[in-house]
Amino acid sequence: MNTPDVVVCDAKPLRFLQRFYLIEVFKGLAVTLRHFLGNLFARKYTVTVEWPEVKREYSERLRGRHILLTRDDGSPRCVACYMCETACPAECIYIEAEEDPSSTVEWEKRPRVFTIDLLRCVYCGFCVDACPKEAIIMSRTHEMAFVTRGEAIVGLPELLQKGPVAKLDLGYRPYFGAPRSHISLPVPVRSVAPEIAEGSPVGR
Amino acid sequence: MGTREQRLAAIRKSFPDEALVAEVPGGDLQTFRVDRKVLVDLARHLKDDPDLDFKLLLDVCGVDYPERAERFESVYHLSSLTHGHRIRLKVPMPADAPVVPSVYPVWRSADWFEREAFDLMGILFSGHPNLKRILCHPAFQGHALRKDYDPGQRWLLREGEQDEPVWARAVQEDEDHFETQVLNLGPSHPASHGTLRTVVRLDGEVITQAETEIGYLHRCFEKMAESHTWNQVIPYTDRLNYCSSMMNGVGYALAVEKLLGVEAPPRAQSIRIILSELSRVMDHIVDIGANLNDIGAMTPFLYMYEAREELYTVLEACCGSRLTMSYVRVGGVSHDVPADFGEGVRFILKRVPQLVADMERLITENRIFRQRTEGVGKLSSEDAIDWGWTGPCLRACGVPFDVRKSYPYMGYDQLDFKVPIAHGGDTFARYLVRVEEIKQSLRIVEQALEAMPPGPIIISDHNVALPAKEKVYTEMESLIWHFKLVMEGMKVPAGEVYGFTEAANGELGYYIVSDGSGKPYRIKVRPPCFAIFQAYPHMLKGHMIPDAVAILGSLNVIAGELDR
Ligand code: SF4
Ligand code: SF4
Numbered sequence: 001m002n003t004p005d006v007v008v009c010d011a012k013p014l015r016f017l018q019r020f021y022l023i024e025v026f027k028g029l030a031v032t033l034r035h036f037l038g039n040l041f042a043r044k045y046t047v048t049v050e051w052p053e054v055k056r057e058y059s060e061r062l063r064g065r066h067i068l069l070t071r072d073d074g075s076p077r078c079v080a081c082y083m084c085e086t087a088c089p090a091e092c093i094y095i096e097a098e099e100d101p102s103s104t105v106e107w108e109k110r111p112r113v114f115t116i117d118l119l120r121c122v123y124c125g126f127c128v129d130a131c132p133k134e135a136i137i138m139s140r141t142h143e144m145a146f147v148t149r150g151e152a153i154v155g156l157p158e159l160l161q162k163g164p165v166a167k168l169d170l171g172y173r174p175y176f177g178a179p180r181s182h183i184s185l186p187v188p189v190r191s192v193a194p195e196i197a198e199g200s201p202v203g204r
Numbered sequence: 205m206g207t208r209e210q211r212l213a214a215i216r217k218s219f220p221d222e223a224l225v226a227e228v229p230g231g232d233l234q235t236f237r238v239d240r241k242v243l244v245d246l247a248r249h250l251k252d253d254p255d256l257d258f259k260l261l262l263d264v265c266g267v268d269y270p271e272r273a274e275r276f277e278s279v280y281h282l283s284s285l286t287h288g289h290r291i292r293l294k295v296p297m298p299a300d301a302p303v304v305p306s307v308y309p310v311w312r313s314a315d316w317f318e319r320e321a322f323d324l325m326g327i328l329f330s331g332h333p334n335l336k337r338i339l340c341h342p343a344f345q346g347h348a349l350r351k352d353y354d355p356g357q358r359w360l361l362r363e364g365e366q367d368e369p370v371w372a373r374a375v376q377e378d379e380d381h382f383e384t385q386v387l388n389l390g391p392s393h394p395a396s397h398g399t400l401r402t403v404v405r406l407d408g409e410v411i412t413q414a415e416t417e418i419g420y421l422h423r424c425f426e427k428m429a430e431s432h433t434w435n436q437v438i439p440y441t442d443r444l445n446y447c448s449s450m451m452n453g454v455g456y457a458l459a460v461e462k463l464l465g466v467e468a469p470p471r472a473q474s475i476r477i478i479l480s481e482l483s484r485v486m487d488h489i490v491d492i493g494a495n496l497n498d499i500g501a502m503t504p505f506l507y508m509y510e511a512r513e514e515l516y517t518v519l520e521a522c523c524g525s526r527l528t529m530s531y532v533r534v535g536g537v538s539h540d541v542p543a544d545f546g547e548g549v550r551f552i553l554k555r556v557p558q559l560v561a562d563m564e565r566l567i568t569e570n571r572i573f574r575q576r577t578e579g580v581g582k583l584s585s586e587d588a589i590d591w592g593w594t595g596p597c598l599r600a601c602g603v604p605f606d607v608r609k610s611y612p613y614m615g616y617d618q619l620d621f622k623v624p625i626a627h628g629g630d631t632f633a634r635y636l637v638r639v640e641e642i643k644q645s646l647r648i649v650e651q652a653l654e655a656m657p658p659g660p661i662i663i664s665d666h667n668v669a670l671p672a673k674e675k676v677y678t679e680m681e682s683l684i685w686h687f688k689l690v691m692e693g694m695k696v697p698a699g700e701v702y703g704f705t706e707a708a709n710g711e712l713g714y715y716i717v718s719d720g721s722g723k724p725y726r727i728k729v730r731p732p733c734f735a736i737f738q739a740y741p742h743m744l745k746g747h748m749i750p751d752a753v754a755i756l757g758s759l760n761v762i763a764g765e766l767d768r
Binding site: 014035059089 | 435437438513522528539565566569578604609624625626627628636637639640670677683686687
């Protein structure tokens, strides 16, 4: 085997001055003081946020809680094709199909039961990739707390989209053309209105 | 690097009998079928013959073929650091007597790997000094990776059946006739980083004997993989080394691609390299930060976590998740990077060196830190290789072995970077190597970013990769491919492959066996820190408890990967 390019980083013996505590202590204090003052006045790079009053902004690819999109008339876009259920590595989607009575063609399916166990889900987004109808997408909601395990199994009423798509906090979903996500650094935050923060379980 | 013929000739010198050692034609690695009678002799020959010089035993695992006459197979992967060649040994054994001689006397790295094969596959390694379960609880029954084991079974594990080293029960006295103390470090200890348990015997403050128990995070990833399609395994790989989950996915995808005979497009390779190297930086940052925190230096930990937060921002914008990325697919990556990827990465390239420099100012020449770490947990290069070490820990012992240099993949040979080594072999040397590796990784990222080609991010072979969504919505043919791929999974041709990459802790290997169906037949992960951690109890002897904490941190043991 040819010896690869190496860079030897062996320990260098301490120089005479480094053996004294005091000089080194002041040098170290200079570093920490610089960070301290920087954080106190500039806050340019501060990565900690005062949650829950202030929240961190995630990209539009964040894989959070699922949303089942609806058609214009409010019925689910899902045609109960079982693709997401099959693709799911955590086996946490459960679907029961029924015939769609409002359909204009024969044998159109729709889900009678569609549940996702949010505690089993690993948020991999494979269900979104698998769906041929863009019926299941993900939001950026990632703060989910449940009191019982049963509560974490959410069905159609909880999953179906509420309000127009433009108002949803959209996360991971199929996209075409230019990638939609963006990176903003330093770490982006967004302030939450105080009443929302107070209404949240943590604020109470 | 010798040819297959030369290696075969070197083996035939001492083992002329075809019936005992036979070469299996073809394959990704030269493979020998070995009769178990001669296994240990052959092992010694392979290790000591200068033309072969297989000093590094990478992996031992068992495979179960219930339909074969010789049902079990014990598989060994060997590597020579001087010649750079690799071989695989296979030792078949019948179902009624799954016994092979242990190769522990030849390579100490067989210690835990053989215990694992015993635990999960029920292969008995005769002559192993401590053959007991390692990942499963001692009261567990059956062997989970056998094909006839039903994973739906439940075992009730009671108190009083925990693992306890035999020596821990015996009363021992020191020379002043005081009873020596037996102490548990972990499983839940702030410095154990994940749940690991170490039982030590203390004479005064000095550790005289130690034994580790692992497996608290065992979830039998390998068994789960056997019941999922090839692409569904990717989210599981994220949970191996969760500090740098990107690299596990890359390693897995490369291994499957090797078996499929496909290669991801250049842009995907480039994205994989950049994100892998950023993950490596992150992994080293976590390790150094946590190690420093354990031995009392809180400040650098916080500075390094600032860098990590920014790295996570970039990774999350690409992958959609901070920790469990699930970004890699067989044949490429799932999406293209965001439009402002370059700016984000350039910000990191500027910011991380500043934070690393601040940490170095505080630590590298700090007298207290150096007294705590120099000479602590020292291992010679021979011992390190014997234990199967790879990665930064091996390089800190002075061995310049890096898979990215020795067996370049994904175009690492096009990039200019150096392999950092140190000769101390101690905790301080491991720190120095990791700091230098962060700098080298950032260099790689910089070059890869400059050279990032445009183009597709996943191959267009519809037997492997999902077609683009807009086609699925509009074209019948794409919809059919999409449907077939989702419902049946991709078909990987029958065969076996050992794919290996340089992960943050060392060589991450995937030994994959396919039977041509839509699901893996067997996946064996060779986690780098499994080999590293088995040396830990031996390294502790003669050290004190605070040193044990310092050593543990410097080895970067990640329980998700250790226990699988
Ligand atoms: S995100 Fe993954 S685990 Fe969760 S429901 Fe979708 S496919 Fe299943
Ligand atoms: S893949 Fe889409 S359309 Fe099919 S069952 Fe799932 S959500 Fe419904």
